[in-house]
Amino acid sequence: MNITEPSFDEAEIALLRECLDSKWVTQGPFTERFERLIAEKHGVKHALACTSCTAALHLATLALKLGPGDEVIVPAFTWVTSAHSAEYVGAKPVFVDIDLSTFNIDPERLEAAITPRTKAIVAVHLFGLAAPMDEIKAIAEPRGIGVIEDAACAIGTTYKGRPVGAIGDIGCFSFHPRKAVTTGEGGAVTTNRDDLAERVRSQRNHGSTGAPDASIEPHGPWTMATFDNLGFNLRLSDIQAAVGVAQMGKLDRLLSERRRLGHRYSELLAGNNSIVRPLGGDVDGHAFQSYVIRFVDGDRARRNAVMATLAAAGIQTRPGTHAVHRLGYYKNKYGLRPEQFPNAALAEDTTITLPIFPNMTEEDQRRVVDCINQAST
Template sequence: MTRINVMKPWLGAAEVQALTEVIESGWVAQGPRVARFEAVFAEAMQAGHAVATSNCTTALHLALVVVGVERGDEVIVPSFSFIATANAPTYVGARPVFADVDRTTGNLTAATVAAAITSRTRAVIVVDQGGVPVDLDSIRSLCDPLHIPVIEDAACGAGSTYRGRPVGAGADIAAWSFHPRKLLTTGEGGMLTTSRADWAARARRLREHSMSVSANDRQASVLAPPEVYGEIGFNYRMTDLQAAIGIVQLGRLASIIERRRALALRYTRALSEVPGLRPVTDPEWGTSNFQSYWVEVGPEFGTDRDGAMKALARADISARRGIMAAHRQPAYRKDANPPLPVTDHLTDHTLILPLYHDLAESDQDRVIAALLSAAELQTEGAA
C-alpha cells in the first residue's frame, strides 16, 4: 500500500524542456520569459495588466502599496485564510481587521465586511478560499461608494470562475500564487493583475528596487542608461526559469480543471449523503477549481475531524486540517478581535482530502473507504 499525499503538482517533460531552453539562452533572471508569462496570464485571466512577482505574499504587499494603504490604516481581511493574507497589511504598517466568513463557502460576504468597516478602513482583501469564488460584486457594491478598494487574494483561484469570467477579472487588483499546492506552479512565484495601467507600472518598478530602467532595457542597451530610484522599492522579481515553467503550466490549466472537477464530483457523489459530512460545493455565482476539496465534519458522523484524520493516517493517507484561523495564532492573538464564530467552527471541523491531477480513481476510492470506516469504527467502539 503506497502513501496517498494530499496534493502533488503536475509536472513533466515539457517543463524540463522549457527550463533547458532558458538555461541554454544564458538569461535565467527576470527577462523575456517573465514578460511572456505576464502577457499570456493576463490574457487567460481577462486582466488588463499582469506583473510577475516572487510569490503571492509579495504581490499582496505591492497591491496594498499601489492602492495607497499606509501606516495606521485598517485593512479588512478574513481570519479564515493562510496567514499571509493578514501579514501583508502589517508590512505597510496597517492593522488587519478580521471579519467572519460564510459557513458554506468559507469566504467573506458583504454583511461580514460591513460589520468590520470603520472610519479607518482603507482596503478590503477578499479571498477565493480553496478555489471557491468569492461573491465580489456584492462586496464591491458596499465598498465602491465608500472609495474603499477591494483587493482579491486569488492565490487559490486560477481556473475558478465568477459569473462566467475568470475570478479576478472583475477586481481592480488581484494577487495570485504559483506555490506547489496551487493548480499552476512555478515552484514559488506570484502575479499581480490589475485593470489600471498606473498601478501596474508602479508595481513593476517597486518589484525591482524602484529602478527607473528595467532589466530588459538595460540588457538591450550596449550603453545602459543610468537608473534613478524614485522611492523605496523591493526585490520581488520572478526569474525566467520560473516563468518558463509557468507558461507551460498555464497551457495545462484547462486539463487540470477538467480532471480536478471530475474527481471532486466523485467525492461529492460518495460523501454528500453521509450523515455528518458536508462537502464543499460550487456557489450559485460561479465554479470552483477545487484547489482544496474540504468536508465539514459534524457530530452525526460518528467521530470528529481529528479522529477522521487519524483514521486516514493509519491507512497511509495524508489529509489536512481545514483552513487556519489567523486570529488564533500567537502573532495576532494579542490583538483585540471580534467574535468570529463561523471561522472558529470551520477551522475546527473541516478536513481537506487528497486531490490532484494524477490521483487514480482507485486511490480516491481508498480515501473514501478509509474516511467512512473512521465513523463506523468509532460507532462500533462506542457500542
C-alpha cells in the same frame, strides 16, 4: 497518497533547457511570456510575475498606498499572509467572520465592519471558490474602498462566468506546489488599472522608475535607471517562468480534471450525514485547488481522529486553513478571542482537506471516501 502533487513532464524540461541555453535566467523573455498567458487567461490588461503570492499581496497594499491609520478587512479564516499584507505597510487588519457554506467572507458581517478608516478589503477566493464579489463590490465601490482579490488558490476560478483577478482593483495569485499551476515558488499581480501596474512594476524591481531625462544627459552605455521609489527585489526568475509557461499550457486540462474529481467527491460523499460538502457559492466556477469537507458536530477531537485514521492508511490530509485571529501574533497584538469569529474558529477545528491531484484514479478516490465513511460513523 499525497494531498496533491504537481504535473511535470517533458514540456517543463524542454523549456528549462531553452531558458538555460539562452543564458538569460533572471527576469526576462520567459517571464514576459508567462505574464501574457496569465493575463490572457484571466482577462486582464496587466499581469506582473513576482516571487510569491505573499509578495503579490505586499505589492498590492503598496500599490493602493495603504499605510498607518488605514484599516484593511480580511476574512478570519484564510492563510495568514492575507492579513500580513496589511501589517507589512503599517495598516491594521480588521477580521470578519465567514459564511460556513462557502468558507469565504460573510457580506453582512463585512458591511458591519466598515469604518471611516477602511481603505481596502481582501476578498479571498478560498480553496478555489470565488468570494461573493457582487456583494463585496456593492459595499466597496460607493465608499471608494479598494478591493484586493487574494486569488492564491484560484488560478482558473470564475465568478458568474468572469475570471477572478479581474473583478476587483488588483488580484494576487500563487504558484506554490499545492496550486494547480506551479513554478516551485512564485506569484503574480493582475490589474486593469495602469496606475497600479506601474507602481507594482517599480516596487518589485527595487523601486526603479525608468530611464533618466535624456535632455539632461544623452542616453548611452553609462545610463542607469532612476530610483524615485523605495522598492524591493520581488522579481520572478526566467527559470521559474519557463516552468510556468509549460504549466499554463496544461491549465485547462488540469482544471477540468480537478473539477471532475471535486464533483465526484461530492457524489461519493453524499450519503455521509456527518460531514458538509463544499456545495455553496458559485460552485460551477470552483477550481477545486482544495477539496475541503467539514464535520457537522463541531468536534475538533473527532476531526483529528478521522485525520489520524486516514494517516494510518497512508492518506495525507490537512485542516482547511487557519483561523487567523487565533494565531499568536494577531491574538496578542490585538487582544482577539476565538469567540469573536466563531465560524472561522469552527472551520479551523472541523475541516479536512482531502487529496486531489492530477491523474488521481477512481480507485484512489474510493479509498479516501471509504476510509472517511468508516472513521466518521
